[in-house]
Amino acid sequence: MKFYIDEVLVVFPYEYIYPEQLDYITELKRGLDHGGHMVLEMPSGTGKTISLLSILVAYLNHHAEEKRKVVYCTRTVEEMVKTMEEMRKLMHHWEVEGASLQPLRGICLSAKKHLCIEPNISQYPEEVDPRCREVTVPWQRSNRCPFYDTIEESPVDLPPGVYSTDDLKQLGHTHGVCPYYLVRRALKAADIIVHSYLYVVDPIVSEVTKEFLGENTILVMDEGHNVDDVCIEAMSLIYTKKDSFDAKDNLKALGRELDHMKATNRQQLQDEYNRLVNGLAIAQMAREATDVRHITQAPEVPAALAEQAIPSSLRVASHFLSFLQRLVDYTHRIVTRVSRTYVADPLTFLSKVREECSLEVSHFRYLAERLKVLLTTLQITQTEKFRPISLIAQMFTLLSTNYTDDRYEKPSFVVVCEAHDPARPLVPDPVLRCVCVDASLALRNVFAKYRSVILTSGTLSPLDIYPKILGFTPSVSKSFQMTLSRKCIAPVIITRSSESMSITSEELTSSFKVRKDEAAQAIVTSAYESLLFELSRSVPDGIVCFFTGYQYMGEILLQWHSSGFLQELAKNKLIFVETQGVEETSVALANYRHACDIGRGAIFMSIARGKIAEGIDFDRHYGRSVVMFGVPFLPPNDETLRQRMHWMEVCLGISESEFRNFDAMRQASQCIGRVLRNKTDYGMMLLVDRRFGLNDKRKKLPAWIQQNLKENTNLSVDAAITVCRSFFREMAQPWAHEKDLGTTLLSKKTLQKMGRMSPSEPPTAVGGEGTPSIAGSDPVSGGRDERQDEVITAVREPGQHKRPREC
Template sequence: MEKKETDLQTISSSFPCVPYSVQLEFCKKLMQIIESGSIGILESPTGTGKSLSIVCGVLTWLRQYYENNGVEKETKEAQETGEPAWVAEFENSMRKTQTERAILRVARRSSLRKHRMLLNQVTVQKTSLETVPNKKHKSNDSRNFRESKLVVADPDEEFLLSDAVVRDTSVMLPQTGPSNARSSRNEETSEEEDEFEELPRIYYCTRTHSQLSQFEEEVKRTISNMQWSEKIPFPSVLILSSRKNLCINEKVSSLSNASLINERCMELTSKEPGSSGSCPYYHLEGQRDLRDCLNSEILDIEELSNLGKAKKACPYYGMKRAIKSSQFILLPYQSLLHKPTRESLHLPLHSNCVVVFDEAHHVIEALNDMYGAETNTEQIRSCLLGLETYLEYYETRLSSLNLFMLRQFHSFLDSLTKFASLHMKIPSDDEETQNVFSVEDFVIRLGVDNLNIFKLNEFLESKCLHYKLVGLLKSKSLSDSRGTDSYQGIHAVFHFIQTLKQPYSKSRIIVKFRKDVGCTFRLLVLHAANNLTEIISSVRSVVFAGGTLEPLRDIKLRLLGAFEDSRIVHCAFDHVIPDNHILPMIVSRGPTRIPLEFTYTTRRSEFLIQELGRILLNVCRVVPGGVVMFFSSYSYCSYVVNYLEQTDIWKSLERQKPIFKEPQESLELNDMLEKYKQAVYRQHGGILFAVIGGKLSEGINFQDDLGRCIIIVGLPYPNHLNIELQESINYITEMFPSVSKNEILEDMCMKLVNQTIGRTIRHVADYGAVLLVDQRFDRPAIPNKLPKWLRRRLVVTEDFGVVLSSLAEFFRNFRNKLPV
């Protein structure tokens, strides 16, 4: 018992502010999961300080690891293997010595880097005050020599396929050494940076860069508050970003598409640094300088970009060089989950790595998106035209092997266009038809089953054909009138072909035909968890964190199906608000006692919509501030609004509060939100019609008066007729026969509901009501899939009078409170 209190005191001291008890429990559970090497699923409601809890938990564990020198094996392991105790003691001693040395090297390296940074600043200042004519003359001679080479060189050589392999590089080519310079470069960097390999590493992953920036602020606050001695190194924190966000070469960063930026960068950096056509910001000294800065202080993306401009060094490659010596890395999902990206960044995965996926309910969707692909006949024709142009220019200068592979690529593209043309001629009364094929069947129907897709992909990637193709078209101004769209189409085709490398049994090809658009090919990933399983199997521990992850079956089946339940630890924490700050209610009947059931077949009933209008009108009379009503789709939201506008109910609603509707266009969203906020705070309220799963159901905070009452209309079941959804569900039910199709659909529905509910309570002093308007919410299985903190406060009644009186009393209790 005494040890437990000590543990909580230790954790509490890590917080830069007084923590909630929920935060302390979260940290403790997180540390236990990491220590035991488990897979954690941790739910902490929005407004409970989840991000800060994650930061304090992983940093406290990291500090304790350093204090204990990483010695965690107990002598009982030796007893289990039958080894003598002295053998285990010797191994522990060796391991302790190695870790101590590694920690000392990190501490020493940190000190040396600070010294190097200071020395570099002095040198820069000194150089700027001096003039060295001889050096200037030498520099001009060198530049003139390069310019003369540029004039003589054949510009077409730039896009000609060679027999050499060109790949993305993470570190710089030394400016000395002949053709084997890349291998010598790798040896040079291994001695400098591989010394950090055995130390623990924490990866924090989330969806967007804005979320990473917010998390970084919490890291800064926490690290500066914690105690770090000379023997325990201050952990190096690094935030990863893409070339698109970090490139300072205006000729590259001005490109409209991230893929084109990546390819142009790879093209420039594949050249000898300082040579004609290379990137002027891509040099070894600049990378080291930026790495030292990143390892010595916490820089956000904008600060790193500005620093790169000041030092005339590439921020992106400086960031990549800092990866190996960083202990706490913040990165978007794509960087870790997408294997090609992970390998390009050289992100280490070993038994001392800890991975935290925040907002983990998005991981499944993220995996499916990054490993899936889509292209269409228009894009394929653009790519085919570009390839034919390329062959016209270079056919007589290509090696026989390169020419053979290019013709195979041409054959594949040509087969896709013929396949599309053939199926477009099939008569059909439908505006759109779609078919599903296994990848094997699709390849056979194309007539290219004798073609090795894997070898073709290897050729396309190793030769960087994509950017050579685009580069030639740009240089010759041969793109069609669509310009950039044409280049992006070529990228889509290459990406589609790349995804065909995945296991055929876990993919499907969806082919859609529309008379006005043409043919669309989509590769659907049925089970992307394989790509996550590799990560989980390589690291010490993986934690899935979120405001609510219920229902858990989705994560367990689709992400963790390969792991034993005994290794998975789930913990759902309570909210920090008092019980009387939330009023969740199931509304089964309306004011005129009409049963409320918004199924696909009944939801357009005039009686049902009128009853819904009466519910909203009565709620607005007793609820202060903003009332947000969520519908299952944009089309149904528009249908209800259009219907109510023709009734007297709408006029009565307008007299109660100003009315707003969520726009489908993203450009209109901010303007609408600003007007809604002004109405709530200046006119004491507002009504907002929104969509579950839309732009407002996640990421937008309806805190305080902006969302005093959230109304969810119906259960947002996904469209079971969607062919992609059918294929995914069929695959899951085949893998797990004990799970039914209806259960999976219900889980998907409640996942959306739970995310929407999370919009209302945003901090400890916030309060609000949640109305679940549909009698199906009272079915036995449904309430159990609501968040645990909400479930135990849930009120169920069939009498709308009780609902209205409960709402009135609930808000009456807060009437005398000042606005938060």
């Protein structure tokens, strides 16, 4: 269908649209008109992706003269593929509807291992980057990659269309060009770019795209509920004891390579020195050294610093290696001699380095780029072997460019040195961490540069905490609810066992009272057994269980195995378990789906924050019930987390307890949201822990879950089973989707009555700037002025229950 949002023609690739989708599209369009950043929470499985793409394509088409670009960020490759499929379907419907569409190019930018077509390289997915470099560096004369050389000699232009990774690989085979570098060269002409978060938050990877993106770019962060964790991880470094020994070996190898070049090609070293001494900016030299971006990881140098000439102590290659030698020796002493946890701010740490090594701290800022230039000059191909020395250079570059000598200003980094892994306190495993505690550091330039950044997900509650953590002020902040003709989701909170005793879940430490108390823990385990066994008898097809972590899941499964409960449970449904091995988990997931397909039924045991919780959908019969055993709190003995939470409490006013509750509830919401992928789907959501019923946690659930929770917030196991049986009995009744027309499904006729089939003038404003749309409203009502019971969902034609799925 096609309709208008104010003056913009929108094509939607389904026969019907949900009221929530219409509200969501309208909010997006007016937010883009108004400018500024948006935080929008849309219920899981309600067509967020197609709604986003529909308005974005329509907006680009309507404002074609502005030549704006859209950057669509996803978490995983699977989500990237789904997005490209939705985009292709949308473009096709523009043709079907006979609407005028300006030529658009939608491309998918992914890692080399997903795009490489060179047979001798692509067969080793984990080694694609180093093997690619070996056959593409300028000094390699034989055994070069023919696909790379072809695109260098005769570039191929991408015609308008949608190009997924498979399309790009097919195009590469057809024209004999490298798909990865074909995409890199197409970035300038592309209108919609789909890639992972790393191309935005990682200061190294972002160099690939940022030069092609202007300030009017529309940046979408889909499934952005964990974007702060992605930022922290991208900006932090870990340096182990093994790395300290390998870095020493790296320096020796560089010394040998330098001596060899002095004997065979001294002129090349002289040319490098001349360029440095003549004041050529080091960042420019690093960029010109080679087009291959895997020489060494070098963080972005501030613009003012990048234009300065390199210090004299780093110009001569041998002097530079001596400079690095002092830093390597110093870090080696720290890592090998640490006996307790040590925490220092960058100023304290660097001051100690200056005293012991007699080095100028300001020169540290050039280390990463200078190392990159040296590796190119020495024509070193296997740069992955020099990762340890690259970590040293990168760590000191980060610390020196992000520290302050103001004692009253809290730094964005801390240095943490630990003698052992917190999860294994009795095993010596020293490590030095350069920890970023300010998530906004990775996105500060993004929010400052781009006119519109859209942060959206199904689990963003409470909406006010993300702007604080990421350091921006949204112009629109809104949570949408879900309109349902029948109650197809049934969330319940179980707080008591059958013996009317409270069920208290534990974190991954032995400090919790219940974990220490064998009698109390036996009651908890028994309650879990009763609940899961009755669910296996009452719930059809698949059940997904989430635990707080591998350790807790292992303890529970071990107790169940010892008592013989797993054998009894397997008589009702087959049991599969997520492990830390990716391949094992993939096989278990495939077998789980097969068991559901053939009607045998299955139970999948998984953990919060794992691969299953973040990237796998259990739609339809693959997930008729999801159980969250315990509240997935962050580990309390992690020093890096303590430092981050201390920084947020001091600088942002977010207390440690508030952040722990927020993080735990967003993880729990993400887990239980896996079972609902569209309105024709249905499933039970069981939160098994008395703490879920506490107000400070229950109110942090998304509004679309709260609206269906209602009175089921303090149930016993027996009461929950009764609710479960009643729910599935109701869901088994025939349902005519014609009943949804005009209420939860809007047709063309309904849209015509609403005045959406012809253009109209847009409103003059979208509310007060910087004032969230949902501010001051009830979290369940969502602050809506119209259709108080409406929400957002993906539209699917009546009777269309199946969709392509991916493992």
